[in-house]
Amino acid sequence: MIPTLLTVALLTLLYxxxxxxxxxxxxxxxxxxxxxTVVQVHQVLVPKVMAWWSVAPPGPALPRVLGVxxxxxxxxxxxxxxxxxxxxxRLPIAWVVGCYAGLGAVAAVRGxxxxxxxxxxxxxxxxxxxxxxxxxxxxxxxxxxxxLDRWTCRFxxxxxxxxxxxxxxxxxxxxxxxxxxxxxxxxxxxxxxSFLMVAFATTLAYRFGGHVAVAQARLDALLxxxxxxxxVITGAVVFLVAWRRRGAASDxxxxxxxxxESP
Amino acid sequence: xxxxxxxxxxxxxxxxxxxxxxxxxxxxxVAVPPATQAAFDQLQALPAGARVLVAxxxxxxxxxxxxxxxxxxxxxxxxxxxxxxxxxxxPEAPPLVAPLLDEIVAAHGAKRGTDLVHLGYVPGLSAxxxxxxxxLGIVFPRDFRGTPTADLPLLAGVGGLADFDLLVPLAGGxxxxxxxxxxxxxxxxxxxxxxxxxxxxxxxxPYLDSGQxxxxxxxxxxxxxxxxxxxxxxxxxxxxxxxSLAHLFLLGVVAFAVWRRREKxxxx
Numbered sequence: 232m233i234p235t236l237l238t239v240a241l242l243t244l245l246y247x248x249x250x251x252x253x254x255x256x257x258x259x260x261x262x263x264x265x266x267x268t269v270v271q272v273h274q275v276l277v278p279k280v281m282a283w284w285s286v287a288p289p290g291p292a293l294p295r296v297l298g299v300x301x302x303x304x305x306x307x308x309x310x311x312x313x314x315x316x317x318x319x320x321r322l323p324i325a326w327v328v329g330c331y332a333g334l335g336a337v338a339a340v341r342g343x344x345x346x347x348x349x350x351x352x353x354x355x356x357x358x359x360x361x362x363x364x365x366x367x368x369x370x371x372x373x374x375x376x377x378x379l380d381r382w383t384c385r386f387x388x389x390x391x392x393x394x395x396x397x398x399x400x401x402x403x404x405x406x407x408x409x410x411x412x413x414x415x416x417x418x419x420x421x422x423x424x425s426f427l428m429v430a431f432a433t434t435l436a437y438r439f440g441g442h443v444a445v446a447q448a449r450l451d452a453l454l455x456x457x458x459x460x461x462x463v464i465t466g467a468v469v470f471l472v473a474w475r476r477r478g479a480a481s482d483x484x485x486x487x488x489x490x491x492e493s494p
Numbered sequence: 495x496x497x498x499x500x501x502x503x504x505x506x507x508x509x510x511x512x513x514x515x516x517x518x519x520x521x522x523x524v525a526v527p528p529a530t531q532a533a534f535d536q537l538q539a540l541p542a543g544a545r546v547l548v549a550x551x552x553x554x555x556x557x558x559x560x561x562x563x564x565x566x567x568x569x570x571x572x573x574x575x576x577x578x579x580x581x582x583x584x585p586e587a588p589p590l591v592a593p594l595l596d597e598i599v600a601a602h603g604a605k606r607g608t609d610l611v612h613l614g615y616v617p618g619l620s621a622x623x624x625x626x627x628x629x630l631g632i633v634f635p636r637d638f639r640g641t642p643t644a645d646l647p648l649l650a651g652v653g654g655l656a657d658f659d660l661l662v663p664l665a666g667g668x669x670x671x672x673x674x675x676x677x678x679x680x681x682x683x684x685x686x687x688x689x690x691x692x693x694x695x696x697x698x699x700p701y702l703d704s705g706q707x708x709x710x711x712x713x714x715x716x717x718x719x720x721x722x723x724x725x726x727x728x729x730x731x732x733x734x735x736x737x738s739l740a741h742l743f744l745l746g747v748v749a750f751a752v753w754r755r756r757e758k759x760x761x762x
Contacts, residue, residue, distance in 0.1 A: 245501035270585040342676025350704035437692035443740040444714040448558035
């Protein structure tokens with residue numbers, strides 16, 4: 232009943248912003264924040280910090296004094312609103328930012344820059360690995376292999392790499408020379424813009440598919456209880472009609488007061 | 495046509511298309527993308543007794559796309575005696591995952607702790623990923639039900655991620671699959687197969703090309719393809735007709751908009 236009510240209430244947003252949709256949005260935000268708070272307290276704060284002292288943690292033994300560190304950092308964070316203690320309040324923030332910046336830097340080099348550049352350069356370099364991959368590609372095509380197929384297997388990855396390089400370079404240059412009016416800059420902007428549009432269109436198409444899947448799941452849930460769904464939809468429509476009439480009545484211009492007679 | 499009427503038109507049109515799809519009993523055509531086939535091949539190559547770590551990092555907004563794959567994969571792995579360990583870096587995931595795992599355990603008569611372990615939620619995102627890679631037992635001293643992980647047979651001898659045969663992140667947001675790839679793949683674990691919400695698929699394509707990701711199941715279509723490969727008709731397969739009709743509806747809307755614009759231009 233409650234999921235049906237909230238789903239229909241949110242769908243009334245299709246008509247216009249109204250009290251039902253605002254109520255459902257508020258419930259969604261409130262419940263999400265409340266739930267996450269409860270989870271953080273019960274599954275993070277209590278077991279990982281408080282229980283550290285009362286019960287010996289299972290698993291590999293660690294010095295109990297380590298349990299003090301997060302508590303002290305949390306308490307320091309609470310000092311942040313006071314100007315006098317703000318310096319101390321910045322310590323936990325600096326700790327977190329420092330840790331994540333370090334992790335991010337290592338991950339960017341190890342997980343993105345090196346492997347992606349290597350993958351991009353692989354088809355360009357005539358290595359044994361490239362030849363083996365091309366041979367495997369041809370072998371995967373079956374018995375009837377044309378010259379075009381062979382060329383596709385041999386030079387397809389190279390063409391992909393070239394397109395990637397052209398895309399990256401033109402999009403970067405597009406932003407750099409967005410004010411220039413020379414023919415070269417206009418050409419680069421055109422190519423870069425085309426790459427951006429293809430990327431946006433692909434993401435949008437995938438996103439539409441994802442949203443349809445969510446809509447379908449909700450619709451299936453609504454149709455599992457047709458009587459309740461019909462009642463809720465009827466109630467929502469009646470409410471919206473009444474709300475609109477009331478709004479129209481309150482928006483109607485009030486009649487001007489009659490002119491007062493002068494004595 | 496005012497905005498309210500347009501909104502109702504959109505909603506009703508889509509609802510009619512999806513409702514009609516629900517009435518139809520047939521399943522739509524399901525093509526198997528190469529990335530999904532690769533994911534299936536990696537999972538099938540796991541022998542009985544192997545261990546898979548599943549990072550279920552989705553929320554209610556992306557559950558409709560990712561849960562069908564999680565269900566199909568876990569059913570298949572449990573049936574083949576492959577141990578499944580599930581953890582979440584999203585606080586919203588465990589209550590969504592737990593009923594599904596209960597259902598799978600009941601369907602196969604599997605044993606919790608021996609065939610399947612649900613570790614629950616851990617905060618910290620990328621820091622938690624790296625910490626899990628180093629020492630799983632410290633990050634998760636207890637599982638979702640409060641049992642000490644040291645007492646779970648499936649986790650016996652497990653130090654970190656290197657002791658798992660395959661990592662399967664399922665995510666609909668960030669850092670999600672990309673986070674697992676850049677922080678963990680190559681450092682702690684070699685083989686990674688992922689499932690993601692449709693909109694993130696283009697961002698993960700470079701990782702497939704570089705070989706960091708060995709297989710990718712994308713959205714509900716990918717899940718339907720995976721269900722076809724494992725021979726299990728589930729929610730995703732049934733949803734394919736709805737997807738097709740919804741896309742036809744969208745094409746109709748675009749055609750109507752183009753026609754209307756032309757008519758307006760002709761009149762003016």
